[in-house]
Amino acid sequence: MTSTNPVITLTTDFGLRDGFVGVMKGVIYGICPHAHIVDISHDVGPQDVREGAYVLARQAFYFPENTVHIAVVDPGVGTARRPLAARVGQHFYVAPDNGVLTPVYEKAGQEGWPLHVVQLNKPEYWLKNISYIFHGRDIFSPVGAHLACGVPLEEVGDPIDDPAYLRLPRPEFEGGIWQGEVTHIDHFGNIASNIHREHVGAGQVQAARVGGQRVADWVNAFGDRPPGTLVCLYSSIDFVIVSEVNGDAAARLGVKVGDAFEVEIA
Amino acid sequence: MTSTNPVITLTTDFGLRDGFVGVMKGVIYGICPHAHIVDISHDVGPQDVREGAYVLARQAFYFPENTVHIAVVDPGVGTARRPLAARVGQHFYVAPDNGVLTPVYEKAGQEGWPLHVVQLNKPEYWLKNISYIFHGRDIFSPVGAHLACGVPLEEVGDPIDDPAYLRLPRPEFEGGIWQGEVTHIDHFGNIASNIHREHVGAGQVQAARVGGQRVADWVNAFGDRPPGTLVCLYSSIDFVIVSEVNGDAAARLGVKVGDAFEVEIA
Amino acid sequence: MTSTNPVITLTTDFGLRDGFVGVMKGVIYGICPHAHIVDISHDVGPQDVREGAYVLARQAFYFPENTVHIAVVDPGVGTARRPLAARVGQHFYVAPDNGVLTPVYEKAGQEGWPLHVVQLNKPEYWLKNISYIFHGRDIFSPVGAHLACGVPLEEVGDPIDDPAYLRLPRPEFEGGIWQGEVTHIDHFGNIASNIHREHVGAGQVQAARVGGQRVADWVNAFGDRPPGTLVCLYSSIDFVIVSEVNGDAAARLGVKVGDAFEVEIA
Numbered sequence: 001m002t003s004t005n006p007v008i009t010l011t012t013d014f015g016l017r018d019g020f021v022g023v024m025k026g027v028i029y030g031i032c033p034h035a036h037i038v039d040i041s042h043d044v045g046p047q048d049v050r051e052g053a054y055v056l057a058r059q060a061f062y063f064p065e066n067t068v069h070i071a072v073v074d075p076g077v078g079t080a081r082r083p084l085a086a087r088v089g090q091h092f093y094v095a096p097d098n099g100v101l102t103p104v105y106e107k108a109g110q111e112g113w114p115l116h117v118v119q120l121n122k123p124e125y126w127l128k129n130i131s132y133i134f135h136g137r138d139i140f141s142p143v144g145a146h147l148a149c150g151v152p153l154e155e156v157g158d159p160i161d162d163p164a165y166l167r168l169p170r171p172e173f174e175g176g177i178w179q180g181e182v183t184h185i186d187h188f189g190n191i192a193s194n195i196h197r198e199h200v201g202a203g204q205v206q207a208a209r210v211g212g213q214r215v216a217d218w219v220n221a222f223g224d225r226p227p228g229t230l231v232c233l234y235s236s237i238d239f240v241i242v243s244e245v246n247g248d249a250a251a252r253l254g255v256k257v258g259d260a261f262e263v264e265i266a
Numbered sequence: 267m268t269s270t271n272p273v274i275t276l277t278t279d280f281g282l283r284d285g286f287v288g289v290m291k292g293v294i295y296g297i298c299p300h301a302h303i304v305d306i307s308h309d310v311g312p313q314d315v316r317e318g319a320y321v322l323a324r325q326a327f328y329f330p331e332n333t334v335h336i337a338v339v340d341p342g343v344g345t346a347r348r349p350l351a352a353r354v355g356q357h358f359y360v361a362p363d364n365g366v367l368t369p370v371y372e373k374a375g376q377e378g379w380p381l382h383v384v385q386l387n388k389p390e391y392w393l394k395n396i397s398y399i400f401h402g403r404d405i406f407s408p409v410g411a412h413l414a415c416g417v418p419l420e421e422v423g424d425p426i427d428d429p430a431y432l433r434l435p436r437p438e439f440e441g442g443i444w445q446g447e448v449t450h451i452d453h454f455g456n457i458a459s460n461i462h463r464e465h466v467g468a469g470q471v472q473a474a475r476v477g478g479q480r481v482a483d484w485v486n487a488f489g490d491r492p493p494g495t496l497v498c499l500y501s502s503i504d505f506v507i508v509s510e511v512n513g514d515a516a517a518r519l520g521v522k523v524g525d526a527f528e529v530e531i532a
Numbered sequence: 533m534t535s536t537n538p539v540i541t542l543t544t545d546f547g548l549r550d551g552f553v554g555v556m557k558g559v560i561y562g563i564c565p566h567a568h569i570v571d572i573s574h575d576v577g578p579q580d581v582r583e584g585a586y587v588l589a590r591q592a593f594y595f596p597e598n599t600v601h602i603a604v605v606d607p608g609v610g611t612a613r614r615p616l617a618a619r620v621g622q623h624f625y626v627a628p629d630n631g632v633l634t635p636v637y638e639k640a641g642q643e644g645w646p647l648h649v650v651q652l653n654k655p656e657y658w659l660k661n662i663s664y665i666f667h668g669r670d671i672f673s674p675v676g677a678h679l680a681c682g683v684p685l686e687e688v689g690d691p692i693d694d695p696a697y698l699r700l701p702r703p704e705f706e707g708g709i710w711q712g713e714v715t716h717i718d719h720f721g722n723i724a725s726n727i728h729r730e731h732v733g734a735g736q737v738q739a740a741r742v743g744g745q746r747v748a749d750w751v752n753a754f755g756d757r758p759p760g761t762l763v764c765l766y767s768s769i770d771f772v773i774v775s776e777v778n779g780d781a782a783a784r785l786g787v788k789v790g791d792a793f794e795v796e797i798a
């Protein structure tokens with residue numbers, strides 16, 4: 001890696017109140033002083049590995065080549081679950097082996113990228129004293145910093161070929177309807193599904209159904225309709241979403257992650 | 267621009283939970299790897315352009331020369347509203363043309379700074395694929411990064427002379443009283459008005475009136491009175507505020523942004 | 533200081549909404565453009581000097597040599613309380629003289645580090661215009677930036693030998709029981725005491741008692757027990773804590789900071 005300012009990202013369920021994120025950055029700068037560190041999110045629900053997987057994968061591929069993505073949603077910290085690092089596409093990943101990288105592995109499958117995964121078992125790349133319950137600070141941050149500063153993946157651990165996967169829900173097509181589910185509700189209350197522009201394909205979306213509502217007003221952008229209108233559109237990463245213009249669709253419809261979300265195709 | 271570490275700031279209504287801010291930083295570092303990125307606030311109320319305008323202008327002028335301020339409170343994203351960049355005083359700005367830069371333009375008027383505003387219409391400075399609903403990631407961040415790394419303002423768009431302005435409330439003076447309004451309630455519950463030290467001028471503040479309370483105890487600093495005391499004083503940017511020492515004045519008085527705030531002058 | 537990227541940390545009670553933290557960073561980069569700035573926490577309770585002291589000291593010692601830690605929890609801002617800077621161990625500190633550095637001074641005592649403390653009284657290292665109520669922006673940030681960029685401690689103020697200390701609660705041992713108190717409840721609801729691994733020493737923890745509950749299930753890590761189990765263990769900085777596996781122990785037990793926390797030793 002020859003970039004003068006390698007980028008490291010952090011995705012965790014730690015919140016920002018206690019200094020857990022700050023101390024990871026202190027450890028990283030002690031090893032790789034010229035890195036830039038970017039917070040993706042620290043508001044993943046506690047122990048919610050699936051949410052962590054989604055939030056990381058929504059943003060990861062927009063980062064510069066050789067970015068090191070550290071993801072720590074880690075209910076099994078200190079147990080037999082393995083710590084991992086991986087090279088996938090043009091990025092590195094450091095995370096516990098609990099499936100939090102599943103969408104990254106799947107992306108590799110779609111893109112034909114080889115999957116290089118190692119089990120972190122070289123303590124010389126960790127902090128000297130390892131706690132049982134904060135591998136984010138003691139193992140993942142130092143390994144991520146070493147990778148960002150040019151240590152080869154092969155140095156930090158031995159290859160494995162059986163990383164853990166989450167079972168993520170897939171939409172199914174039946175009778176002209178894609179049957180999916182709500183995978184994300186964002187800060188604005190936009191309701192995102194797992195039904196992608198590629199599922200819709202050459203068809204046309206007639207309506208989305210979620211929370212007992214059928215929303216047939218397909219738009220390109222929120223501002224195409226007056227405030228308060230329920231609309232459906234593609235999200236910024238091309239999934240079908242339902243939104244209220246200048247409002248909170250999820251609150252209005254009482255929808256939560258995991259609820260059914262259907263898309264009628266013409 | 268010759269600084270080795272240009273500064274880019276971000277002010278948005280995106281919140282920190284979804285990774286929307288993180289991905290903007292990923293895009294920026296891909297274009298301008300040695301920038302420093304500073305978050306001003308991501309807790310602007312959803313679609314609240316006026317609040318975004320205020321929060322940016324309170325902090326913007328303290329930043330180093332050539333700082334690029336990116337402000338994205340953008341309910342009209344994807345519609346005909348123009349994306350802009352500007353050079354005002356010693357800083358650059360990148361934002362939608364919805365008035366979020368109004369206090370910056372007004373500052374230019376007060377200071378006699380020329381106003382250079384361009385409409386962003388050179389897609390070669392944007393991401394390759396532009397979504398309809400996330401120009402913060404696809405247009406504003408890449409343009410800001412190019413400006414920070416030395417691309418001249420004139421390269422990223424064509425000049426315009428009719429940027430949009432918000433109508434911001436002005437205090438009026440009548441019968442010895444400045445009649446203003448509450449423009450900001452901060453994290454501590456301090457109640458800030460739009461009545462500036464320059465409005466008070468050579469006069470003396472006798473009292474502030476807000477939320478049905480007349481507060482006549484003028485101080486320099488919170489610690490000048492015991493906890494629980496209601497005081498009035500100048501804020502750190504020289505507006506008249508009402509505070510409760512070690513307490514939350516806004517909660518105590520039931521005050522919100524837009525309420526009347528009056529200052530008696532002797 | 534020869535590091536190419538000095539590190540500055542910020543710990544405050546400012547929250548992230550108003551831009552108070554952002555403007556401190558703007559001031560810092562104007563003085564020391566190649567610094568890296570790390571947020572430790574900005575969610576210290578308003579005016580809660582003790583909480584600020586704890587959150588800083590939990591993380592400070594993991595940072596690289598010559599890191600400058602700026603801590604601003606400052607109810608006395610603008611009054612006679614002194615602004616300070618200090619060199620302790622391998623780090624610098626900048627803070628109001630209200631005890632927020634107490635655990636740092638105590639660490640120095642334990643480690644035998646000399647304590648170099650100066651009163652900030654050289655306005656040439658401050659912003660030109662000093663507000664009464666935002667020394668975080670006007671004094672602490674510029675001084676911290678100058679220290680990070682190599683100005684010697686002795687240049688920014690005159691030595692003092694009587695910095696203010698907080699009286700922090702100490703656990704007491706009686707009848708085989710360490711009697712301490714709850715000093716921190718983290719984002720996950722883990723309940724931390726002030727009883728350290730060194731208090732336990734060669735003994736064995738039989739049980740922890742907090743919130744009317746006796747928790748006798750001592751583990752190394754959360755994942756050693758099924759979700760919902762109450763366990764006791766060492767925190768990542770070696771204090772005895774009580775946790776609910778994948779749950780919120782503090783909410784379950786109705787515990788708050790300051791409550792009694794006892795540890796039975798065998």
